[in-house]
Structures are given as structure tokens and as C-alpha cells.
Amino acid sequence: MHIEQGFQQVPFQEENPYSRDPVLPFLLRRLFPPRLFNEEIEPALEKFGEEVITGIRAQSKGNRISPPELIQYDNWGRRIDELQTSEGWRSLKATAQREGLPGxxxxxxxxxHSRLFGFAKAxxxxxxxxxxFxxxxxxxxxxxxxxxVGTESMRREIFPRLISRDPSTALVAGQWMTERPGGSDVSQTExxxxxxxxxxxxGPRYxxxxxxxxxxxxxxxxxxxxxxxxPADRGSRGLSLFLIPLREMSPHLSSSTNGIRVHRLKNKIGTHALPTAELSLEQTTAYLIGxxxxxxxxxxxxxxxxRVWSAISSVGALRRCLAIAIAYAEVRKIDGGKRLLKDVPVHVxxxxSINLVYRALTxxxxxxxMTLGRVECGTASREEEHRLRMFTPIVKGFAAEKAVTAMEEAMTALGGQGYMEENEIGRLIRDSLVEKIWEGTTTVLSLDLLRSTSEPARLKEFISWxxxxxLSCPPSLLKGVQDAIQALxxxxxSLIAAFLHPIPNLIARPSLIFMGYIASAIxxxxxxNWSHSRGEDGYEVDAEVFRRWVNDGGFVAAEHELVRIRSEVKIADTSNSTIVFGRKVQTKL
Incomplete structure (x- = not known):
């Protein structure tokens, strides 16, 4: 039989990522002023959604995206450290800048509301x-x-180019904190x-x-x-922040590399198009900030x-995996071609379940x-400022932990086809795994969360919110979600009890996961509450999503783990060490 003969699977087609999204249009309708949303925001996002599945997706087709290459020496043996990135990578970066990210x-x-609009596009x-991103x-x-805190000249010369929509003049900035001795512990910076x-x-030159x-x-x-x-003995209190120009970009520089040597590119399990390197600074000119x-x-x-961007990346990758799984269910037939997967209850x-995670994380x-936007524009209350301090580690860590697991479920929803590179779920999972590490592992973020709640008033504000x-739940809605409300x-x-002093360090990680569940449920x-009060289409679904999320097995397990750790903390440290590193053998003489 020729390959052209016999059964031919109908390819799935992903639809507009805005108009087909189960969450975003309805969520933004609530968060934006009505006139602004109807006249500007929604038309712009619908248009951008079409661009994503046509123009933007085409930029990575074929061999246009490939790993970067480091050329350290030219043909005369001179050290040049030339970094070559792929055409697709440069094109995607330029497209994002033209679309106003981060402008x-x-x-x-x-x-x-500017943060909402920009992150919706992202x-x-x-x-x-x-x-x-x-x-x-x-x-x-x-x-x-x-x-x-930049100098007047930094704000005049550098800042406008960081936020420029013109790729030919826009600047891209890196963040160099991690060093060999300390990793996330910058106190050991060399x-x-x-x-x-x-x-x-x-500003002052260093x-x-x-x-x-x-x-x-x-x-x-x-x-x-x-x-x-x-001095080194001051740890992180002896560190200052500097702006380093990498390449010739202004009258202030004459060197093309500014004393920066790129030693090698990192060999990562994902994010292959992104150049990540080890580099040394050798009499590198820099300018003090702050x-x-x-x-x-x-x-x-x-x-x-x-960290907020990291959360957007986790949820955005899950969005596409879910869209692929849904599109496949709409064209894949089973039972001798009698039924589509979308008509099989166990598959739906x-x-x-994947959809539920996506809705909660979004x-x-x-x-x-929304809170970040208010804080940046000076319209946030004091309580919102405190809540943002708590939410930042929560949203990054919780999204990273939950998204990849749901993405794996989306992969299995395609059967063997989900494991094929062409369908891109594998790449999305590999790339998303880094979100559990970059900008702080879940453990590091958990300890940061404990610091953000070190003042009892902060947790009280979270409970009050x-x-x-x-309490604002309408009585007519309350009838259908009473069990979930009581459980919440x-x-x-349970959260209040877990944070009774003294707070053990082991409570950190389960607290982050538990508070992620609580905050997303709220x-x-x-x-x-909003969709029910307004009689929005699908308000019954919103209520059911809330009820299911509160009753989700992961939420229940997170509470049990929090209570267990609190009650067993006195023996947990020793037990954990023994389980991991084993018992010492006693030698009898």
C-alpha cells in the first residue's frame, strides 16, 4: 500500500488563541472598563490572535529556529566571541518589540490596565x-x-530604547546575578x-x-x-547594582565587547534557541545604579x-498544549470512525481536568x-501592595508546579501523536520545566513567602481579603456552591493554624502550594460572583469551575500535607535526613 492510500488523519487546526480561549475574554471583560474593553482591547486582542496563528507561527517554521552558536576565534586566531543566533529567534524578538512588549x-x-493588556498578548x-520572553x-x-532609580542620563538615553517598539534601535537587557559559589545565594558574589x-x-564609572x-x-x-x-564578610549587604553596556550602543563606548569574554554556551535540556552562557568580566566598564x-x-x-513573566510563560505554554489537545479531539475519530474523541465522555x-487547572492559573x-499594574501606577491600597509582595512568589512557584503536570496530561490526550516533536507539546514541556528553576526554585520562593508573611498583619490582610x-457571594449563587464555600x-x-509562631522552615513549601490553591480559588x-450577578453567558460554568477547584484532590492533599508537617515538625528533620542519606553503620569492636 502506498502512503497516500488508506486512512488519512485530518490535521487539527488551532483557532484564534483569544476568541477560542475559555478564560481570557471573560476575565478581561471583568477587569477592564467596559467602553475601553469593547472599543479597543478586545478588537486588538482578536487581531493579535490571528497574527499569532499565522504570521508569528510562520516565523519558527522549518529551520528558522535553531540553537545559537558561539564563534570564539576568527580565522587568524583572534578572540572575537561572536554569538550567532537564528533568524527565527531574532524575528520573534523583533515581533514582540513591535507589538509593544515591554513597551x-x-x-x-x-x-x-496596561499590564493586563500587555500580558494578555504575551x-x-x-x-x-x-x-x-x-x-x-x-x-x-x-x-x-x-x-x-536610574540617573537622569540613563532615563533619557537607555530607558526609551529598552521600551522601544522599533527593533532597529531597541535595547535588550540581561540580568547577571548567578555565580559559581552561591547560585541563588548572592551573598557569596565574587x-x-x-x-x-x-x-x-x-553616572559614576566602575x-x-x-x-x-x-x-x-x-x-x-x-x-x-x-x-x-x-567587604566579603558583609555578604549581600556589600553588593551594588551596575549597568553594563555589552556592545557599542552610545557615544559612551568605544569597545565592541567592553571586556566581556563568553566562555561557553550552556547545554540545556530545553530553551534551546535561547543563548545562555558562562562569561567573565575583565575590567568591564559599568555604571552604578542606585x-x-x-x-x-x-x-x-x-x-x-x-517572576510574573515566568508565571505567564508557564500558563501560556499550558494554554497552547490545551488548545492542541482540544483541536485534536475535534478531528480524531475512533470506534471504526463512528465517533470523534470530543464525543467520548471519559476523554472529555x-x-x-486540564481546563480546570488552566482556568485557575489564569x-x-x-x-x-492587575495588582502589579495598580502598584506601578500608584493607585493601589497599602493592603494591595502587601498582597503583591506575597503573591509574587506564590504565582511564580504555583504556576510552574501545576502547569507542567497539566501539559503532560495534554500530551497523553493525543496518544502517540502527542509524543511526536511536530506537534510541539514536547518542546513546550521541556521549555516550561525551566520555570521551576529560573528566578528561584519553588523552595527558594517558599522561603521568600515566609519572609513576606513575617509580620502577622500581612497574613491577616490576606485572610480579610x-x-x-x-461574603460578597450572591445568595442565589451561594445555594449551588455552599459546600465549596464551607470547605474554603x-x-x-488551616492556614491560620499553620502560621502560628514559631513557624518551622519545613512549612514553607507546602504553604506556598496551599496558598496558591487558596488564592486561585478566591x-x-x-x-x-461577577458573572452570576451580571447574568453573563456561562455563569453556571464559572460557578462549577470554582466548586470543582475547591474540591480538587490536589487542594485537599495540600491541606493534609500542611497539617501533617506542622504536627510532625519535631521529628521530620531527622527522619528526612535519615531517609535521604541513610543510617550510619555502627562498627562493633
């Missing part, structure tokens, strides 16, 4: 972006730092900065010498880097912004994004 956030045409593009997220963070005793319009273990925007134009300006020896405090906005149940992420939304209130009590209820 939208700083143009602030929509004030506190969510739709992530699945086809090949992690191009990694360097652009750091560019976003760098722009925010310069906006807040890179040293020496004042050159002069400066120019960009010379940096050190080694950076990870640089995920090696093809960028500038970088923010921590370097030691105080106050001397307050580098960790100064770079915090970068970390907060990139699997898709519904509401959690965009609820956090949760209860305010629970009981879990708020956002789902907030949306269900």
Missing part, C-alpha cells in the same frame, strides 16, 4: 515564542529599575567593582572583574549585574517582574497582574 507597560496608555504568544522580561525589569574615580552623564555562571540574554545590549563594593551597597534592594523590581473528562496570574470576596473557609482556618469565586 506597553511603560507607555501606560491604559494606566493601571499569554497568547508564549506557546510560539521559544522563550524569547526570557530576555524581554529582563528588559522589562531593567526598564523599571531605571525608571525608579565579582568585584572598583571605582574609576570619574564618570560621565550615565571597573568590574568576575565570573557570571548564567547569563540568559547573552545576545543582549546591556545588563544589570551585582558586584561587590563592600545607592552604593544596596544592590540587592535595588534589583528587587527586576526579580518581581521576571480528561480535557476538563485567574491567579491575571489577578496578580479572602473573606471579603466570600475551613482551609483558611479569584475564581470573585469572577463567579
Amino acid at each position: 506597553i507597560f511603560y507607555e501606560r496608555r491604559y494606566r493601571e 499569554l497568547m504568544m508564549v506557546g510560539d515564542s521559544y522563550e524569547v 526570557c530576555p524581554l522580561s529582563m528588559t522589562d525589569g531593567a526598564a523599571r529599575v531605571l525608571e525608579l 565579582t568585584e567593582a572598583q571605582s574609576l574615580g570619574d564618570g560621565d552623564s550615565l 571597573s568590574l572583574d568576575g565570573f557570571k555562571w548564567f547569563s540568559s540574554a547573552t545576545d543582549g545590549d546591556v545588563a544589570l549585574a551585582l558586584a561587590r563594593t563592600g 545607592t552604593l551597597n544596596e544592590g540587592v534592594k535595588t534589583i528587587v523590581p527586576v526579580l518581581n517582574i521576571t 473528562a480528561q480535557l476538563a 485567574h491567579l496570574v491575571f489577578g496578580t497582574v 479572602s473573606n471579603s470576596i466570600i 473557609q475551613g482551609r483558611l482556618d 479569584f475564581l469565586l470573585e469572577h463567579a
Whole structure:
């Protein structure tokens, strides 16, 4: 039989990622002012959705996306450290910049809603972006730092190019923190900065010498880097933040590399198109940003912004995996060609479980994004500022933990075809695994969450916010979700009990997962309250999604783990060590 003969599977077709999305249009309708949403936001997102599945997706077809290549020496043996990236990678980056990422956030045409609009576009593009938003997220963070504490010249010369929509002049910024001794622990930073005793319009000039273990925007134009300006025994309190120009980009520079040596590209299990390198700084010219020896405090906005971007990347990758699984179910026939997968209840149940995770994560992420927009525009309350401090580690860690597992389920929904590279779910999973590590592992984020709740008032504010939304549930809706409401209130009590002092460190990780479930449930209820009160189409679905999420087995298990850790903390440390490293054998004489 020729391959052209016999059964031919109908290829699945993904539809507009905005109009077909089960969450985004309805969520944004609630969060945006009605007139703005109807006249500007929705038409723009529908148009961009078409661009994603046509123009943007075409940019990565064939061999246009490939791993970067480092050419260290030319044919005369001279060290050149030339980094070559693929045509598709450069094209995707330029497309994102033209679409206003990250420009939208700083143009602030929509004030506190600007973050919502920009991140909605990012969510739709992530699945086809090949992690191009990694360097652009750091560019976003760098722009925010310069906006807040940059010198007048930095804000005049560098900032506009970081947020530019013109790829020919736009700058991309990296973030260089990680070094060999400490990893996420920057207190052991070895890179040293020496004042050159002069400066120019960009600010005081320093010379940096050190080694950076990870640089995920090696093809960028500038970088923010921590370097030691105080004694080593001061740890992170002896670090300052610097702006490093990588390449010739202004009258301030004459060198093409500024004393930067790229030693090798990292060999990663995913994010293959993204150049990540080990590099050394050798008398590298840099400019002080902010106050001397307050580098960790100064770079915090970068970390907060990139963590939200990380969450968007996790959820955006899940969005595309789910879209692929749904599209396949609409064309794949079984039972001798009698039924489509979409008509098989057990298969639809699997898709519904994936859909549930996607809905919960999307509401959690965009609820956090809305708060971020308010904080940046100065319209947030004090309580919202505190809540954002808590939500930032939660949203990044929880989204990363939940999304990949759901993406694996989407892969199995295609059977053997899901395991094929052509359908891209494998790439999306590999790329998304890094979100559990970049910008802080779940454990690191969990400890950060504990720090954010070190003041008892912060947790009380979170409980108060949760209860305010629970109490706003309309009586007519309450009848259908009473069991879920009662369960959620009981879990708020469990959270309070878990944070009774003294708070053991082992409570950190289960607390992050548990609070991720609670916060996403509260956002789902907030949306269900709104859609029910307005009589929106599908308000029954919103209520059912909330009810199912609260009754989800993972939520129940998270509560049990939190209670168990609290009760067994006195023996847990010793038991864990013995389980992992074993018992010492006693030698009898």
C-alpha cells in the first residue's frame, strides 16, 4: 500500500488563541472598563490572535529556529566571541518589540490596565515564542529599575530604547546575578567593582572583574549585574547594582565587547534557541545604579517582574498544549470512525481536568497582574501592595508546579501523536520545566513567602481579603456552591493554624502550594460572583469551575500535607535526613 492510500488523519487546526480561549475574554471583560474593553482591547486582542496563528507561527517554521552558536576565534586566531543566533529567534524578538512588549507597560496608555493588556498578548504568544520572553522580561525589569532609580542620563538615553517598539534601535537587557559559589545565594558574589574615580552623564564609572555562571540574554545590549563594593564578610549587604553596556550602543563606548569574554554556551535540556552562557568580566566598564551597597534592594523590581513573566510563560505554554489537545479531539475519530474523541465522555473528562487547572492559573496570574499594574501606577491600597509582595512568589512557584503536570496530561490526550516533536507539546514541556528553576526554585520562593508573611498583619490582610470576596457571594449563587464555600473557609482556618509562631522552615513549601490553591480559588469565586450577578453567558460554568477547584484532590492533599508537617515538625528533620542519606553503620569492636 502506498502512503497516500488508506486512512488519512485530518490535521487539527488551532483557532484564534483569544476568541477560542475559555478564560481570557471573560476575565478581561471583568477587569477592564467596559467602553475601553469593547472599543479597543478586545478588537486588538482578536487581531493579535490571528497574527499569532499565522504570521508569528510562520516565523519558527522549518529551520528558522535553531540553537545559537558561539564563534570564539576568527580565522587568524583572534578572540572575537561572536554569538550567532537564528533568524527565527531574532524575528520573534523583533515581533514582540513591535507589538509593544515591554513597551506597553511603560507607555501606560491604559494606566493601571496596561499590564493586563500587555500580558494578555504575551499569554497568547508564549506557546510560539521559544522563550524569547526570557530576555524581554529582563528588559522589562531593567526598564523599571531605571525608571525608579536610574540617573537622569540613563532615563533619557537607555530607558526609551529598552521600551522601544522599533527593533532597529531597541535595547535588550540581561540580568547577571548567578555565580559559581552561591547560585541563588548572592551573598557569596565574587565579582568585584572598583571605582574609576570619574564618570560621565550615565553616572559614576566602575571597573568590574568576575565570573557570571548564567547569563540568559547573552545576545543582549546591556545588563544589570551585582558586584561587590563592600567587604566579603558583609555578604549581600556589600553588593551594588551596575549597568553594563555589552556592545557599542552610545557615544559612551568605544569597545565592541567592553571586556566581556563568553566562555561557553550552556547545554540545556530545553530553551534551546535561547543563548545562555558562562562569561567573565575583565575590567568591564559599568555604571552604578542606585545607592552604593544596596544592590540587592535595588534589583528587587527586576526579580518581581521576571517572576510574573515566568508565571505567564508557564500558563501560556499550558494554554497552547490545551488548545492542541482540544483541536485534536475535534478531528480524531475512533470506534471504526463512528465517533470523534470530543464525543467520548471519559476523554472529555480528561480535557476538563486540564481546563480546570488552566482556568485557575489564569485567574491567579491575571489577578496578580492587575495588582502589579495598580502598584506601578500608584493607585493601589497599602493592603494591595502587601498582597503583591506575597503573591509574587506564590504565582511564580504555583504556576510552574501545576502547569507542567497539566501539559503532560495534554500530551497523553493525543496518544502517540502527542509524543511526536511536530506537534510541539514536547518542546513546550521541556521549555516550561525551566520555570521551576529560573528566578528561584519553588523552595527558594517558599522561603521568600515566609519572609513576606513575617509580620502577622500581612497574613491577616490576606485572610480579610479572602473573606471579603466570600461574603460578597450572591445568595442565589451561594445555594449551588455552599459546600465549596464551607470547605474554603475551613482551609483558611488551616492556614491560620499553620502560621502560628514559631513557624518551622519545613512549612514553607507546602504553604506556598496551599496558598496558591487558596488564592486561585478566591479569584475564581470573585469572577463567579461577577458573572452570576451580571447574568453573563456561562455563569453556571464559572460557578462549577470554582466548586470543582475547591474540591480538587490536589487542594485537599495540600491541606493534609500542611497539617501533617506542622504536627510532625519535631521529628521530620531527622527522619528526612535519615531517609535521604541513610543510617550510619555502627562498627562493633
